[in-house]
Amino acid sequence: MVSREHKLREAMHEKLQLLRSITNSHALNDSTIVLDASKYIEELKQKVEILNQDLEAAQASSDQNPLPVATVETLEKGFLVNVSSDHKRCPGLLVSILEAFEELGLNVQQARVSCADNFLLQAVGE
Incomplete structure (x- = not known):
């Protein structure tokens, strides 16, 4: 054993x-x-x-770098997109937004962009 x-x-x-x-x-x-x-x-x-x-x-x-805030509103004929970020340095953000519009097939009629104090984009389309 x-x-x-x-x-x-x-x-x-x-x-x-x-x-x-x-x-x-x-x-x-x-x-x-x-x-x-x-x-x-x-x-x-x-x-x-x-x-x-x-x-x-x-x-x-x-x-320190929070994500941008985006809102979408429907208009009588189309849509209104607002994108804002507290940081003025958002490299590539505008290009990314425009590429997203294109991928979604959205036709932007008018857009305003500001990068003075912070990033702001307002786009109207249909």
């Missing part, structure tokens, strides 16, 4: 080998496998911290 202690050692050895493979350790003894696993966990913690910092930076950036 296999002793209980022997079974426990086998189970521990299997778990350490699994840990070794998960952490890409090349260690040959149990204590080094555990040390490599500890280093691997620290590296993962650092990666998570960097990702959290990147996420916070992205959220702060989006808070």
